[in-house]
Amino acid sequence: AQSVTQPDIHITVSEGASLELRCNYSYGATPYLFWYVQSPGQGLQLLLKYFSGDTLVQGIKGFEAEFKRSQSSFNLRKPSVHWSDAAEYFCAVGAANFGNEKLTFGTGTRLTIIP
Amino acid sequence: NAGVTQTPKFQVLKTGQSMTLQCAQDMNHEYMSWYRQDPGMGLRLIHYSVGAGITDQGEVPNGYNVSRSTTEDFPLRLLSAAPSQTSVYFCASSYQASVTDTQYFGPGTRLTVL
Numbered sequence: 001a002q003s004v005t006q007p008d009i010h011i012t013v014s015e016g017a018s019l020e021l022r023c024n025y026s027y028g029a030t031p032y033l034f035w036y037v038q039s040p041g042q043g044l045q046l047l048l049k050y051f052s053g054d055t056l057v058q059g060i061k062g063f064e065a066e067f068k069r070s071q072s073s074f075n076l077r078k079p080s081v082h083w084s085d086a087a088e089y090f091c092a093v094g095a096a097n098f099g100n101e102k103l104t105f106g107t108g109t110r111l112t113i114i115p
Numbered sequence: 116n117a118g119v120t121q122t123p124k125f126q127v128l129k130t131g132q133s134m135t136l137q138c139a140q141d142m143n144h145e146y147m148s149w150y151r152q153d154p155g156m157g158l159r160l161i162h163y164s165v166g167a168g169i170t171d172q173g174e175v176p177n178g179y180n181v182s183r184s185t186t187e188d189f190p191l192r193l194l195s196a197a198p199s200q201t202s203v204y205f206c207a208s209s210y211q212a213s214v215t216d217t218q219y220f221g222p223g224t225r226l227t228v229l
Contacts, residue, residue, distance in 0.1 A: 009155075032214050043119070043205055043220030044158075051215060090157060094214025102173075103214055105157040 002027040002093045004106035012112040013081050021076040021109050023065075023091030032094035033074040034103070035065055039087045047089075050074065061085070086113045117141050119221035121206050127227045128196040136191040136224050138206030144219075146212040147189040151175065151202040152223075158205065164189055165212040196228045 003026045013019050025031055032051050036044040048059025055067040065076045074091060091106040122137045140147065148163035160173030164183040178200060180192040189208075193200060204224045209216035 041222070043222045045220070046217050102160065103218070107155055107157040
């Protein structure tokens with residue numbers, strides 16, 4: 001069975017600083033990987049996804065993520081954060097088992113932005 | 116498009132009461148699902164449906180029922196609420212039942228069971 005680990009429960013970053021959120025996955029085959037963002041009081045919104053090809057994936061809101069098979073990681077990055085990026089971020093891995101496709105979410109990383 | 120809508124936004128129940136959480140989407144999506152979100156546990160799949168008339172259990176189905184009589188609606192029923200069901204519930208939909216399809220989430224229902 002697949003699993004996702006987000007080792008950082010809470011991260012605080014100054015506005016304008018760079019950001020990296022960590023995600024490690026466990027899955028026997030090539031994974032489908034996702035990052036979602038949840039703003040306060042809102043549902044989840046897809047930031048970006050990786051299925052195959054170029055291991056550096058660009059997403060919305062200036063985010064990118066890099067798939068590293070050797071490290072089983074899919075870390076999310078942003079070069080310069082804005083106050084509006086304060087939210088909770090979820091990494092997820094998808095298992096493409098025909099007839100039983102399933103998305104497994106990590107426990108999330110809460111991002112606080114300080115002025 | 117309204118996307119995925121959920122009602123109510125907040126609900127307080129007493130132990131043993133029943134209720135239905137409503138979910139609707141206007142994107143003609145075949146796949147719909149219910150998740151619960153608990154602190155430190157991420158999102159866990161409760162039930163899902165790959166089309167009208169077809170439902171199946173997810174990771175944590177006990178205490179919940181679903182039905183899918185139309186493509187648009189996917190209500191979640193709590194049969195006899197328990198404090199352990201205090202959680203935030205999210206409905207999601209996607210075009211097909213494939214992990215490669217983008218899932219669209221509703222705004223959530225925050226449920227407290229006393």
